[in-house]
Amino acid sequence: MASSRCCRCRCEQTSTGWAxxxxxILVIVFLKLGPREIMRGAxxxxxxxxxxxxxxxxxxxxxxxxxxxxxCRGWRxxxxxxxxxxxxxxxxxxxxxDNLSLLHLVECxxxxxxxxxxxxxxxxxxxxxxxxxxxxxxxxxxxPEYDCSYQSTKLFLPVCQACPQLKRLVLxxxxxxxxxxxxxxxxxxxxxxxxxxxLRYLELSYCEIIIPTVLVDIxxxxxxxxxxxxxxxxxxxxxIRHGLxxxxxxxxxxxxxxxxxxxxxxDDSDEGAEDYNRHCSVKDxxxxxxYLSKNCGWIDENEINSYRRALRSYFxxxxxxxxxxxxxxxxxxxxxxxxxx
Amino acid sequence: xxxxxxxxxxxxxxxxxxxxxxDNTRFEVEAAAASLSxxxxxxxxxxxxxxxxxxxxxxxxxxxxxxxxxxxxxxxxAAANGxxxxxxxxxxxxxxxxxxEFVNIDQSVLYSLIMAAHNLEIEGLxxxxxxxxxxxxxxxxxxxIRRTLGFPxxxxxxxxxxxxxxxxxxxxxx
Numbered sequence: 439m440a441s442s443r444c445c446r447c448r449c450e451q452t453s454t455g456w457a458x459x460x461x462x463i464l465v466i467v468f469l470k471l472g473p474r475e476i477m478r479g480a481x482x483x484x485x486x487x488x489x490x491x492x493x494x495x496x497x498x499x500x501x502x503x504x505x506x507x508x509x510c511r512g513w514r515x516x517x518x519x520x521x522x523x524x525x526x527x528x529x530x531x532x533x534x535x536d537n538l539s540l541l542h543l544v545e546c547x548x549x550x551x552x553x554x555x556x557x558x559x560x561x562x563x564x565x566x567x568x569x570x571x572x573x574x575x576x577x578x579x580x581x582p583e584y585d586c587s588y589q590s591t592k593l594f595l596p597v598c599q600a601c602p603q604l605k606r607l608v609l610x611x612x613x614x615x616x617x618x619x620x621x622x623x624x625x626x627x628x629x630x631x632x633x634x635x636x637l638r639y640l641e642l643s644y645c646e647i648i649i650p651t652v653l654v655d656i657x658x659x660x661x662x663x664x665x666x667x668x669x670x671x672x673x674x675x676x677x678i679r680h681g682l683x684x685x686x687x688x689x690x691x692x693x694x695x696x697x698x699x700x701x702x703x704x705d706d707s708d709e710g711a712e713d714y715n716r717h718c719s720v721k722d723x724x725x726x727x728x729y730l731s732k733n734c735g736w737i738d739e740n741e742i743n744s745y746r747r748a749l750r751s752y753f754x755x756x757x758x759x760x761x762x763x764x765x766x767x768x769x770x771x772x773x774x775x776x777x778x779x
Numbered sequence: 780x781x782x783x784x785x786x787x788x789x790x791x792x793x794x795x796x797x798x799x800x801x802d803n804t805r806f807e808v809e810a811a812a813a814s815l816s817x818x819x820x821x822x823x824x825x826x827x828x829x830x831x832x833x834x835x836x837x838x839x840x841x842x843x844x845x846x847x848x849x850x851x852x853x854x855x856x857a858a859a860n861g862x863x864x865x866x867x868x869x870x871x872x873x874x875x876x877x878x879x880e881f882v883n884i885d886q887s888v889l890y891s892l893i894m895a896a897h898n899l900e901i902e903g904l905x906x907x908x909x910x911x912x913x914x915x916x917x918x919x920x921x922x923x924i925r926r927t928l929g930f931p932x933x934x935x936x937x938x939x940x941x942x943x944x945x946x947x948x949x950x951x952x953x
Contacts, residue, residue, distance in 0.1 A: 455890045459893075482941050482944060484930060
């Protein structure tokens with residue numbers, strides 16, 4: 439008799455069991471699935487599952503949608519719904535954004551600690567307004583959308599000003615140049631950034647660093663930094679890299695992890711990048727040489743002049759191959775360099 | 780009666796307890812293994828389950844219980860080491876291999892297992908089965924999920940409602 443009862447109940451289980459799984463078990467399964475998978479399939483499987491998706495804020499504490507790009511249909515509605523379902527409990531968000539979705543995020547998820555924005559296209563003002571209102575934010579990551587506007591490449595300064603409490607900051611495709619510094623003496627410029635007392639981890643990936651010495655300045659504004667990773671499409675020449683490395687390590691003995699543009703450069707498998715590097719290395723070398731000679735006196739005048747000559751001949755040979763934009767950029771750099779002669 | 784420590788007895792032999800499934804099958808198992816269940820742990824600490832009187836488990840049938848105990852026996856040594864901080868990489872890899880093999884079973888057995896793990900509060904097993912179920916439905920459409928887990932066919936009414944929801948949420952179509 440016992441076995442027949444058992445058999446009957448097992449048959450019932452297999453036919454309807456999963457659809458009526460107790461809510462707390464379903465939550466465990468859903469947590470393993472993650473927000474994107476829930477929203478793409480599971481929540482439409484049956485009424486019971488849908489109710490769990492809608493009314494369990496615990497499921498939406500970490501809204502991570504790494505594969506939801508702008509090309510996904512309805513991405514904004516999806517991101518919006520996910521954050522709303524968190525009912526204010528959302529502590530980390532990772533996904534695409536624009537002005538509208540950022541404003542919505544700060545309304546619905548005020549206790550966010552970690553924010554990772556990719557495909558970033560929002561205005562600088564909206565971004566700073568929004569991140570300023572996340573009192574608990576300590577981890578921020580931003581990668582602008584491919585082909586973004588110039589202002590999206592100038593986020594380092596405004597982000598630091600809006601969020602001095604950050605512990606970890608990762609920015610991609612940024613430009614650090616003269617706009618980000620103030621002149622303090624004739625030949626000395628300092629970053630305009632306020633002190634970031636808690637910042638331990640700073641990553642600037644694929645950033646254009648026009649004045650390499652700002653990387654030393656960064657240690658003045660981030661006294662507790664022990665991870666600094668900087669990569670760039672243009673690698674610093676060996677001697678500059680070496681000099682910087684030494685200066686940074688002297689200034690900050692606690693630095694456990696340091697990478698500078700060009701360090702460990704082995705995977706040039708990306709042909710485009712390699713091409714770009716070849717195009718720019720002479721220009722880059724010249725620029726850095728000019729700036730460094732002015733700022734640190736590492737390279738003497740004769741050397742600069744030989745770089746200049748090399749660059750000019752390089753230009754005249756390759757002129758037709760150079761993109762117009764790149765040439766404009768070069769002239770701008772040279773102009774800045776010459777200003778300090 | 781002096782409450783013995785769970786796990787190893789003083790006289791060298793491990794303490795055993797008896798568990799009784801819903802269909803009256805008796806399982807004798809080391810107390811340390813059964814104690815992976817938070818529900819059983821208290822009873823065992825109080826000295827229950829030893830000798831002639833077993834602990835009845837009216838919600839778990841014998842097929843499921845034997846599977847549950849297979850998991851507990853395998854995981855008991857690591858759990859006794861407090862989450863195994865000094866376990867070697869080999870031990871961990873072996874457990875992982877066991878776990879993968881263990882959940883490679885039909886969805887109806889998975890269902891009984893996750894219900895039993897929930898009733899008996901065996902956190903590791905519950906998490907393991909949940910992960911397996913999540914992997915089974917990852918990347919599938921709602922209808923594929925229903926088929927994978929053997930949901931009954933939706934009534935036309937249910938179907939219409941789900942379609943309406945999916946239309947409402949543009950993201951559901953990609």
